[in-house]
Amino acid sequence: MQQDSSALLLADRLRAEVRSLRAGDRLPSSRALMDRHRVSPITVSRALGVLAAEGLVVTRPGSGTFVADRPAPAREPADLGWQAVALGDRAIDAHGVRWLLTPPPEGTIALSGGYLHPTLQPTRALAAATARAARRPDAWDLPPLSGIAELRAWFARTAGGDVTPADVLVTSGGQQSLTTVLRALLRPGSPVLVESPTYLGVLSIARASGLHPVPVPADEDGLRPDLLAEAFAMTGARVVYCQPTSLNPTGAVLSPERREQVLAVARAAGAFVIEDDFARHLAIDPTPPPLISQDGDGRVIHILSLTKSVAPSLRVAAVIARGPVAERIRATQLVEDFFPARPLQETVLELVSSPGWPRHLRAVRTALKSRRDAVCSAFARELPELRVNRPTGGMHQWVRLPDGADDVALAEAALRAGVLVSAGRPFFPAEPTGPFLRISYSSAASEAELAEGVRRLATVLTG
Template identity: 45%
Template sequence: MNDGSSAARVAGELRAWIRERPAGAKLPSTRILAGEYQVGPVTVQSALQLLVADGLVETRPGVGTFIAATRQARPVDVSWQTTALGWSDVFDVEGSGVRTHAPDVIGLHTGYPSPSLLPGALLRSAVQKVSRDPEILMSAAPASGLPQLRAWFARDLDGQRTGGSGIDESDVIVTSGGQSALSASLRALAAPGEAIIVESPTYWGAMAAAKAHGLRMIPIARTKDGIDPADLDAALAAHGSRVFYAQPTYANPTGDVWSPHVRAEVMQVLAARKAFLVEDDWARDLYYDAEPLPPIAAADENGHVVYIRSLTKSLSPAIRVAGLVARGPALRRIRSSRWVSELFVPPFTQQVAVDVLAHPGWNRHRAALRRELRTRRDELRAQLTRAVPEVEVTQVPRGGLSLWVRLPRGHHAAEVAERALTLGLAISPGSEWFPTEPYDQFIRMSFAATPHTRYVEAANILAEVLR
């Protein structure tokens, strides 16, 4: 058993001990607890730190550790806020993908990979190295990001370009993950009350950012090739919009990939309408069949594409970094817009990312990640086919982290998700992913956070819910 799980076990035992004793009671010494629970003193100290964090005990240097007094919560009347705040059009529904459930729940709702899929050894080595640099620990970062990390994002995109002027670090802003880049882009490129064009269904976080900025979302339907460029042209013209948000590669939640001819025709529409595409390339590292097509930004010569390249899913949710690439006045506006919510990304976070990306093990990690994601995709599909043949996986994704599943007629996604959770399975109802009227016959099942050994149980639960 590792130290972390041992500390959690000891903390659990002590919680039971604390419940039976009054506030102010003194806990046994570290030496006595170590002997009683057959662990080392360091593990005992780690357990006590967990209890301090929970507010259950307090330490008094030189005296000991004592049960903390229970604070009586006073009733709080916040009803006045309803009148003070008034009407709101803010997207205030928490997406199922960011909710936290009990550890024993099978989590097919979240879009974050489990720690076992991430480069733990590379991260630990980088953190130890960077933590020894006092300048990194004590300094602010340049507003647009560390030059080394900006240069990495520039090279990553420039290496996929087929012509035109190159990308360099002056075209890049480092942000705290893709969501931050997306929010800053929408604030900069569209004014409150204006319309933006989005795919339907689309990423939940993009809808939240648009709503928070007071933007109207105009949906265009997905097709087998991605979208119909004629629909985009018509929507831009009809609504006077100049911004189109899309995920052309492994779209969340459907897994769709735009075909080459759609990519080319979309660029023509953008040029003709003098419009911007905010290209969210969130899953560039998460392919597991053929390597993905180059980003649309790689073919952009005149600054129509604002490109967002996130590393959160392949590196670590704890090291949230993304690169935003833009050119011209749009870049300057985005840079100014971003300062509203974040002045800079901590240099410690950025330098850890730089060290991991420069390590020879990074590419080996990405290859291993892709193999494991493919195994999980295939196993979840197989178990759904076995236990719930009446559901339909609309397409076999070639990248990303989830399956988009159509329910049989007569079943509603929100009700299915609610019932599944009572039986220990968390899934994401498809209604959350539609910008206008929800189509309540889909669920998203992510295979990123839960090992494939639990997919049999997950499929069986879904089968029971649909009976």
């Protein structure tokens, strides 16, 4: 104890001496310190150890002890308060989108997500397509501003009807497509009709662009045309956004009859229909053709992304439109984004033109069917009292919770129990019609993991 006290006392004396020296100066030798302060070698060694731990000195064997480099004095934090005045009262809330894109903690089963699990992605075919694309002599040249001709032709064939390559604009992914289209069509302050519930990302884009998303209820069969007509009449809106095939988050598919009704309602209102066809390649059962294939007067603006059916970083999509609105959308993309990177366009063209593309789609659809059925069976076994739908495509199921349940609190508790699910409330543009959970069956590693995720969720609900 006495030696420790002596060492600390010597360290205090040396600390003041060190601070008066310059970085790199050599301290007196241990023998000199022993003689000067009349202490033992152990006391000197321990005192220097204290100073070394504090970063004040460094010991170099065979050379001695030296004053360490001093860090630059910490600057006072900058006063950034002026920015609040300059930025004004507009805010961009990315919390919901960031949460959906953040990987779950290690050991957590993901029953929430918007992409295929890596085991379902065509990584080998994608790598081969990327290698072939990179070898093209013009791979890094400026592409045609509307997109590579062959890729536009492929998107046109996929859309069907009388769509031509001239109607297609290649874009940098579905989210960028939605941003471009909404900004091209609507000025800040305008209303835009959306399904309720709807894709969380479109709500974020609309609000960040200064638009007002107005809810139009959707049921198990998708958007309700009768209430769509009322919403157009009440708001004077000129745009409705919808997902006719595998609505995210509910999985609903708009029937052929309702598709005709939606087009008729939009025609009567003199409005555009933005058709987000993100799940076209994720159909488990046959689905109706896109709205764009039934559109004879340029009313539908069709968005088709390949990201969901391939891989998260394949940020390539297409916007299909006709007439003056197509020119405005092209102009908006040109001034905001120039064009999608040519190597990515070439990669997509190589991928969808290869024999492996139809094989990949068949494999994904088979896997999604098995996964959907596994989740349905797990809920029937673990939580038979809950209503769980059985979608015919896409990635998500919609679970109705008991009245009075707090879906947000439940999702937080589920995460603590090791399973990630999405609360339903953020998917509603206004007040929710009840408590729901969105369950995704595409993000987990296996059917067994899906079943275990539902079991963990059941322990939270029944605990």
